[in-house]
Amino acid sequence: MSLVPPSAKPRILTGDTPTHPGLHLGHYVGSLENRLRLQDEYDCYFLIANVHAFTTLAEKPAEIRANTIGIVKDWLAVGLDPERSTFVLQSEIPAIAELTFLLAMLIPFNKVMRNPTLKTEIETKGLNRGGGETYPFGFPMYAVGQCADILAFRPELVPVGEDQEAHIEMCRDVALKFNQLYCGVGNRVPAEEHARAGGVFPIPRAKVGRVARLVGLDGVNKMSKSLGNAIFLYDSAKEVQKKINRITTGRQSPTEPGDAANVLMQYVEAFMPGERAADLKRRYTEGDNIGDGHIKAELGEVLNALLEPMRVRRAKLDGAEGDAMVMDVIRSGVKKANVVAEETLRLAKEGMGLGFGERKAGSPI
Numbered sequence: 276m277s278l279v280p281p282s283a284k285p286r287i288l289t290g291d292t293p294t295h296p297g298l299h300l301g302h303y304v305g306s307l308e309n310r311l312r313l314q315d316e317y318d319c320y321f322l323i324a325n326v327h328a329f330t331t332l333a334e335k336p337a338e339i340r341a342n343t344i345g346i347v348k349d350w351l352a353v354g355l356d357p358e359r360s361t362f363v364l365q366s367e368i369p370a371i372a373e374l375t376f377l378l379a380m381l382i383p384f385n386k387v388m389r390n391p392t393l394k395t396e397i398e399t400k401g402l403n404r405g406g407g408e409t410y411p412f413g414f415p416m417y418a419v420g421q422c423a424d425i426l427a428f429r430p431e432l433v434p435v436g437e438d439q440e441a442h443i444e445m446c447r448d449v450a451l452k453f454n455q456l457y458c459g460v461g462n463r464v465p466a467e468e469h470a471r472a473g474g475v476f477p478i479p480r481a482k483v484g485r486v487a488r489l490v491g492l493d494g495v496n497k498m499s500k501s502l503g504n505a506i507f508l509y510d511s512a513k514e515v516q517k518k519i520n521r522i523t524t525g526r527q528s529p530t531e532p533g534d535a536a537n538v539l540m541q542y543v544e545a546f547m548p549g550e551r552a553a554d555l556k557r558r559y560t561e562g563d564n565i566g567d568g569h570i571k572a573e574l575g576e577v578l579n580a581l582l583e584p585m586r587v588r589r590a591k592l593d594g595a596e597g598d599a600m601v602m603d604v605i606r607s608g609v610k611k612a613n614v615v616a617e618e619t620l621r622l623a624k625e626g627m628g629l630g631f632g633e634r635k636a637g638s639p640i
């Protein structure tokens with residue numbers, strides 16, 4: 276018999292960390308597009324990982340709070356709908372913190388430290404200056420916490436960018452181990468059968484977006500909130516064009532054959548309509564009289580057409596009234612999310628022989 280109560284729709288869990296006041300184009304193509312598309316088919320939980328923001332911004336709590344509001348505003352501006360989906364504020368879901376501790380017992384320490392996503396972050400965010408003395412214990416711990424963020428909602432799908440795949444793999448491993456160890460699921464039961472075979476956790480799958488890894492304006496790292504290489508969804512039209520114009524390709528003239536894999540052409544491929552992108556790419560690689568300046572102007576226009584409706588919707592959420600609306604959305608999301616996460620924790624604790632009594636989640640914010 277399955278421990279997992281039947282749900283009308285399969286679930287999705289995914290989220291963003293409030294390390295910046297808003298989201299960027301990498302989020303859009305890597306994850307937001309999928310979230311928008313799947314909002315009707317799935318019971319969606321979108322999480323703001325505000326506790327995880329403390330892994331790099333512990334000295335700036337006010338910033339994290341403001342960023343949290345900003346990211347919810349971006350979600351609303353993009354079209355995520357709190358009527359259909361649940362917005363989850365991590366710090367208000369106590370079951371996540373408890374699950375983090377419990378799951379940490381099933382994940383080898385070295386496996387966390389070898390996690391390629393974590394290693395890349397330590398490198399690109401400059402956290403390794405001082406030989407590891409500069410980042411807190413909580414930083415690697417966030418990889419474990421993310422398993423708890425996900426599993427607390429027992430989702431089937433996790434829409435993420437490619438950079439998160441290693442984390443999802445770790446999450447799958449810990450869910451498999453938990454089900455085998457505490458729910459009697461046999462070693463040979465395939466991942467997709469775990470819930471039916473009595474596991475508390477369905478084994479979640481990553482769903483990587485249309486563009487798995489959007490490169491940043493620097494042309495090297497992935498576009499990132501923390502690396503100063505992003506075009507934000509709320510950037511003004513002028514700012515977007517300015518950022519595009521600053522891209523360097525090293526190409527000297529419209530007749531010089533260009534590199535189809537450079538950052539400018541990657542953006543053309545990601546955002547221009549297919550046929551136009553293919554045409555530009557051909558002319559670019561052949562040096563068929565097409566200047567970088569021309570492409571930049573055209574790309575800027577396409578991007579601004581995409582972003583303008585979002586900017587308009589976000590502007591409507593400016594100020595105290597918008598903040599109050601965001602708080603309402605957060606409050607009702609927290610209520611709903613706590614019901615699911617508490618149920619998961621109860622099932623997990625029962626499986627672990629820790630089912631000593633029932634409790635209710637603390638009163639919602």
Ligand code: ATP
Nearest residue numbers: 291292294301305435436488489497498499500501
């Ligand atoms: P930070 O620099 O603070 O880590 P970030 O820009 O990496 O911020 P996250 O909040 O860590 O953003 O990621 C949120 C989601 O967006 C994740 O699913 C991640 O995989 C996806 N994502 C982030 N950047 C990109 C990108 N450049 N291309 C594709 N997906 C991305």
Ligand code: MG
Nearest residue numbers: 292438499500
């Ligand atoms: Mg990140």
